[in-house]
Amino acid sequence: MAMFDYSAGAGLYPCKTVRRTSRLRYKRFDSVAEALRFAIEDMPVSMLRGSVLEVEEARYNGQQMRELYDADAYPLPRRGRQKKLSRFHNPGFLVPVGVGCATSSAYSHLR
Template sequence: MTYPDFQAPAELYLGSSWQTAAAQGSRSFRTAANAIRFALEHAAPVSLRGARLSIGNAEYSGADLHELYRSANYPLQRKH
């Protein structure tokens, strides 16, 4: 996986399916790291099924979010 710039602005879509996530619209985050943290630490787990994270021209799925969060490149402290 190519890792994004975790400090870049990001748009996060959450929903039980991609159609639901797209219909609900995105939530903007100042950094991709904060968007990933929100998705994995605060959002309902079912909402990751249709999740998409957009960072510039790159898009990541809900499954990708888990990998990004566990990455050694992830800059924020993880919740225990």
């Protein structure tokens, strides 16, 4: 990737959601690095795809924002994404292999 100025000012246009329940609107940042940090680390993953980052008349889509954030030249420390889990996700519930499925011997009488 060519040299990129992460210190330039940037505007972030989050995508519009179908239900329009999101309160995220256009936001101006002092630097591209701060805008990328917000987009990648703080915005819901589902909103990144349709979002646009505008830097000095150039526009970057969600995939391009991700590439700029992942680049070695990115100047800020990465905090890591706080995953927005669905209400069906339960990380404390793990099922051992063969338990709880119709192929296990415990359920052989159901076949």
